[in-house]
Amino acid sequence: MYRISLQKAEDAATIERLMAKVFGPERHARSVWQLRQGPAIESLCIVAKDGDEIVGSLRFWEVRLGSQDILLLGPLAVLPSLRGKGCGKALVEDGLRRATGGPWPLVLVSGEADYYPRFGFVPARDYDLKWPGFIESERLQFYELMPGALTNLPPGPFVVAPVAE
Numbered sequence: 031m032y033r034i035s036l037q038k039a040e041d042a043a044t045i046e047r048l049m050a051k052v053f054g055p056e057r058h059a060r061s062v063w064q065l066r067q068g069p070a071i072e073s074l075c076i077v078a079k080d081g082d083e084i085v086g087s088l089r090f091w092e093v094r095l096g097s098q099d100i101l102l103l104g105p106l107a108v109l110p111s112l113r114g115k116g117c118g119k120a121l122v123e124d125g126l127r128r129a130t131g132g133p134w135p136l137v138l139v140s141g142e143a144d145y146y147p148r149f150g151f152v153p154a155r156d157y158d159l160k161w162p163g164f165i166e167s168e169r170l171q172f173y174e175l176m177p178g179a180l181t182n183l184p185p186g187p188f189v190v191a192p193v194a195e
């Protein structure tokens with residue numbers, strides 16, 4: 031079993047090592063990382079611990095979708111040696127639970143097309159998103175934190191941008 035808890039300041043270096051191991055040294059050049067400007071949402075930054083060891087991490091950033099602020103899920107990372115044991119699932123479910131009831135109507139993720147639907151994510155390809163850079167469109171998926179948030183969206187296109195811009 032994994033214990034999920036909020037990230038602490040002293041976890042930062044371990045999480046950075048996990049990110050480097052999972053996403054590699056070029057990670058900051060990826061379009062999704064360009065959206066992560068400013069600090070992550072502290073109340074939604076969680077780790078999975080096996081005993082005292084950090085084995086997984088999930089963070090969320092706020093991003094602009096057209097004229098509204100929504101959440102961007104990720105990076106989500108689990109130690110390679112511990113994959114397939116439910117750790118990623120526990121992190122995503124916990125993170126979405128913490129995000130529910132907040133001010134954000136939607137969560138957007140750039141992730142594996144066949145991983146996120148199990149949590150309720152749906153393809154974003156019909157919403158005419160203007161992503162900042164190259165993206166395989168099937169990676170973009172939405173999760174409704176507020177029921178009806180997707181059906182209530184005005185017509186696109188929607189520029190996806192950092193909130194700090």
Ligand SMILES: CC(C)(COP(=O)(O)OP(=O)(O)OC[C@H]1O[C@@H](n2cnc3c(N)ncnc32)[C@H](O)[C@@H]1OP(=O)(O)O)[C@@H](O)C(=O)NCCC(=O)NCCS
Binds near residue numbers: 104117140141
């Ligand atoms: C994606 C990742 C977070 C999944 O974590 P994990 O702990 O291995 O996943 P879980 O054990 O919780 O898997 C839950 C379910 O998803 C399935 N699954 C796991 N990885 C998957 C993937 N990449 N694609 C599709 N399904 C996947 C599992 O088989 C499991 O299915 P089941 O419930 O039917 O048994 C992990 O593989 C990882 O860190 N990958 C590299 C980084 C990455 O791609 N992050 C996501 C993009 S931000």
